[in-house]
Amino acid sequence: MSRRVVVTGMGVCAPNGVGIKDFTEALYKGKSGIRHHSRLEQLNFGCQVAAEPLVKDNVLERYFTPLQLRGLNASGLVYGVIAGKDAWADAGLSPNTSKTPLWDCGIIFGTGILGVDKFRDAIYQVDNKEVRRLGSTTVIQTMASGISAYLGGILGCGNQVTTNSSACTTGTEGILMAYERISSGKAEVILTGSCGESGPYIWGGFDAMRILPRDFNDNPSAASRPMSASAQGFVPGSGAGALVLESLESAQKRGAKIYAEVLGGELNSGGQVGEGSMTAPNSEAVQRCIQKAIRNSGIKAPQVDAINGHLTATSKDALEITNWSVAMGLSGVKFPYINSFKGMIGHCLSAAGSIECVGSILQFEEGVVFGNVNCEDIHPEILKVIDGSRIPQKTIPYRPKIIAKASFGFGDVNACVIFSAYKN
Incomplete structure (x- = not known):
């Protein structure tokens, strides 16, 4: 018999708000996170507007150690760690500081592609015969499962730690994967979510397909128009969202706040x-x-x-x-x-x-x-x-x-x- 699964924590790193408080306020007010990007204009993109989270450098110090920040150049990984750590804390959970993994806690955190800018840097260094200058973090920043591996190590989880990837379905798919694992009794707590990278190397292919709006470069906040007769295409964006899914028994035992129940999917x-x-x-x-x-x-x-x-x-x-x-x-x-x-x-x-x-x-x-x-x-x-x-x-x-x-x-x-x- 399947167990009930609830949501006990959430975190978000969105173009219109970083953190649950700012994101909620932005949704209330209809605040846009879509902006003109001079870099896209310089590169002769047809669509020169995009949406990415505004993360200040001093904020990163709360989420990464000085060693982790050294050579960090993967925006999706940054967004995912911010959202993931915030969701874990919002659920009233702490990173594991013992020498024993949290056997009942896992990570299912998806992405489409990770570390594109880091990968680009690596290509140039290899072509210039500077392989030794790549640094020790190039692999972790460019492998797709880098985000789940990063979060799994930060939080000390010992259950399934994996990355799923299904294009625009990735985040919702991950929630259902986590739901199934918990409802079947294979885990008690799963941090699930997904992240996406920023930048022209991610968005360029869509611009080439001519499925992005081209008439709103001077009016970014009006560019994305779902269900509108005047819609011209989607505005590319990036960021991360994270949810802590937990068995109802575990949540009740901890006295955790419950945001919602996942009924299925x-x-x-x-x-x-x-x-x-x-x-x-x-x-x-x-x-x-x-x-x-x-x-x-x-x-x-x-x-x-x-x-x-x-x-x-x-x-x-x-x-x-x-x-x-x-x-x-x-x-x-x-x-x-x-x-x-x-x-x-x-x-x-x-x-x-x-x-x-x-x-x-x-x-x-x-x-x-x-x-x-x-x-x-x-x-x-x-x-x-x-x-x-x-x-x-x-x-x-x-x-x-x-x-x-x-x-x-x-x-x-x-x-x-x-x-x-x-x-x-």
Whole structure:
């Protein structure tokens, strides 16, 4: 029999707020973390706006030792450690200082790619026959599992310590992987989340695909427009989100604060067949993912009060709304409230799911549904499916009991997780 799993800690390093307090305030106010980047302009990018966390150098001293900071040049690793350590502390847990690993505690922390700038530096040094100058931290900063290895060592965890990678689905997938491990009794506590790198070497490929907005270089905060008729594409972003998942028994024994319960979810793929491809979703798979997530969570579709969609501000937004409606059998005014945080934080790629799950859960804590920024002109195809009142423009007071969160990624992969307000 599966055990109940709850969320007892959260941390975030987002483009519009570093730390839960600042991030919550930013979501309330609709504050944007999207800015013009002179470096992208110098490199002749078509889209010269992006979203990345603003982390001050003196802040890093709270998260890294002087030795760890030496030669550190991997933005995703930095974001992930900040979010991960904050979530661990928020859960009332301390780093392990004994000589025995915390056998019941693990890490599942994902990324798409790690240490791109560090890897670039390494290439130049190798080509210049300066291999000995690479330094001892090059490998840890450039291997994908560097983030989980870093956090596992900082916290002293002895259960599974691993990194998952599933494009934009990574963060949400990691939460479900952690949920399954705890619910099956293989762990008591798992720090899960995901991080994504900043910079032109990450964002350049998307600019070349011409799927980023090009008409907002002088108006960055208006560039990301999920569900809008005037949307031109997604704004690239970066950062990290982290959650501590824990068995209910463990949380109660510790007297831990409980943010929410994870009821269940589903992972699948469209197989890149039919209408599915490397970059386009297979609608049948998306609908099946949503339906099975609801079924696996032991609820009915009408019980879902709010949805935090993937909704990237591309031409696929209207299709996503249709897929939600078909999967749930709900439309018009009966459709749940739905929002996307990407109007404020852009599309944080591998970090998107975890950052957005943190924001979704905060709605239980605050008794609100956060608003949709830059969605004054809702796409007419969306309005054919659901009523415009279900897409709040600003934060509204509302106390959701059940929230669905989904992420859909390159490679035609899907994840949907169902959270509920905690009830003893």
